[in-house]
Amino acid sequence: MPHAPLEIVTVPCLQDNYAFLLHDPGSGETALVDAPEAAPIAQVLKARGWGLDHIWLTHHHWDHVDGLEVLRGAFGAAVLGAAQDAARLPALDHALKGGGQFVFAGQPVHVLDVPGHTIGHIAFHLPQSAAVFTADSLMAMGCGRLFEGSPEQMWESLQNLMALPPETMVYSGHEYTASNCKFALTIDPHNRDLISRVGQVTENRRNGVPTVPSLLGQELLTNPFLRPDAPQIKAALGMEDATALEVFTQIRARKDKF
Ligand code: ZN
Ligand code: FE
Helix, strand or coil: CCCCCCCCEEEEECCCEEEEEEEECCCCEEEEEECCCCCHHHHHHHHHHCCCEECCCCCCCHHCCCCCCHHHHHHHCEEEEHHHHEEEEEEEEECCCCCCCECCCEEEEEECCCCCEEEEEEEEEHHHHHHEEEEEECCCEEECCCCCHHHHHHHHHHHHHHHCCCCCCEECCCCCCCHHHHHHHHHHCCCCHHHHHHHHHHHHHHHHCCCEEEEEHHHHHHHHHHCCCHHHHHCCCCCCCCCCCHHHHHHHHHHHCC
């Protein structure tokens, strides 16, 4: 019997980070994806009367782990993260391998290796909740900066995420969408889906509404980092004969200077 989708709460943290709480009303179990800072997360848990059973880490950067020890101490949560990065993550209770899976609240959680932003970056896909937690790999209208990995690695990571069902919601780690929109328009200026999404994003940000999560199907139509094969993008960059990887590499390089 497939379980009901989990309840997912977005928790704004720090300047522009997002953490996410996943709650199963049936069993009462709760998991957290990333711990940028403890206070806002503890506040949501307290307000809802939830405990905290699991903390899942996507990657080692401070703005995704700094709140971890306080939350672990207060709630006794088990910490899960990439085995590959165990040496530079906070102490893990369960070390996860990319391509593996575990069960949370009766639902399978698939662990995807998504290197590029960092080498050990992982994503969590919950098919029964139509949700993927991508942090700084695939982002709304963008992708993470390549601090450690190569363009080849990031492009492969993105292709693996692109293969998930288009109705999947993408829970990424930062509110960068407005600036990503401005950049996307320089790469794909005639894309009607993009233009209308930029309108929505502008409206949402004006009202203080998060633009995360976003629908994977919409990312496929509007995120330039997922579209290095689109003829209109190749033409705009004067790269008609280039491979998708070459175009992706060029788009990423331009974004770094944007
Ligand atoms: Zn990061
Ligand atoms: Fe980050």
